[in-house]
Amino acid sequence: MSDRDLKNWDQRLRNQARLGWDNYVRRRINLDNARLDELLTIAGEYIYVEEVSSSSAAASLKLNRNTNDSIDLIAGVTVETIFTDLYITNTAQAGEWIDLLIGINFKYRKPFAAAGSSPQSEAQSVVPLTHANPNTNVTPAARICNAACIKADVNNTQTVWIDFGTAAVQNACLPLDPGESVSVNLSNLNRINANFEVGGEYVFIVYEV
Numbered sequence: 001m002s003d004r005d006l007k008n009w010d011q012r013l014r015n016q017a018r019l020g021w022d023n024y025v026r027r028r029i030n031l032d033n034a035r036l037d038e039l040l041t042i043a044g045e046y047i048y049v050e051e052v053s054s055s056s057a058a059a060s061l062k063l064n065r066n067t068n069d070s071i072d073l074i075a076g077v078t079v080e081t082i083f084t085d086l087y088i089t090n091t092a093q094a095g096e097w098i099d100l101l102i103g104i105n106f107k108y109r110k111p112f113a114a115a116g117s118s119p120q121s122e123a124q125s126v127v128p129l130t131h132a133n134p135n136t137n138v139t140p141a142a143r144i145c146n147a148a149c150i151k152a153d154v155n156n157t158q159t160v161w162i163d164f165g166t167a168a169v170q171n172a173c174l175p176l177d178p179g180e181s182v183s184v185n186l187s188n189l190n191r192i193n194a195n196f197e198v199g200g201e202y203v204f205i206v207y208e209v
Helices: 003-007 009-019
Strands: 024-030 034-044 044-054 060-063 082-092 097-103 125-132 148-151 160-164 172-178 179-187 192-196 201-209
Touching: 024 034, 034 097, 125 192, 148 172, 148 192, 172 179
Parallel strands: none
Antiparallel strands: 024 097, 034 082, 044 097, 060 082, 125 201, 148 179, 148 201, 160 172, 160 192
């Protein structure tokens, strides 16, 4: 537990008691029917894409306003920010679903291997990724993998934008603020694309083979 959490412990307990200790819920998003910014009214500060029916299951969400940029709901994606409304978009995908874990004053993640890699997988050497220039897409060298965790350097000062299989564009893909991370199923590291708001900052990639 951090010093900040300890200092706020009494207040957090009072807040939790007011919530009746209902500080997390699971929501399955069935993808049988198409949606376009369908509203799910639920308040929280933490979203975790716990499971998906298959690697083909695809949906996205926007936080708080349907005019905000969308975030792809990929297995292992974690979002930590305050929200009161979620807007969900997906094409019709018979039999597919995505499970979300949504919480307040709550965090939970399965072991890294559960993101889709096999029990025999092993973590490889950390791959740093950076670019000297801001607002410039960069990808790591090609390396076969099963899954990867991408973490923004805690010493970064601004956001890095992440996309997969296409160039990362600022304000149009997954944002990672300093210290934030995302875990995904991945076949090759060269599918990762990063775009830094400040040149010379870093993300670090841990991948499994």
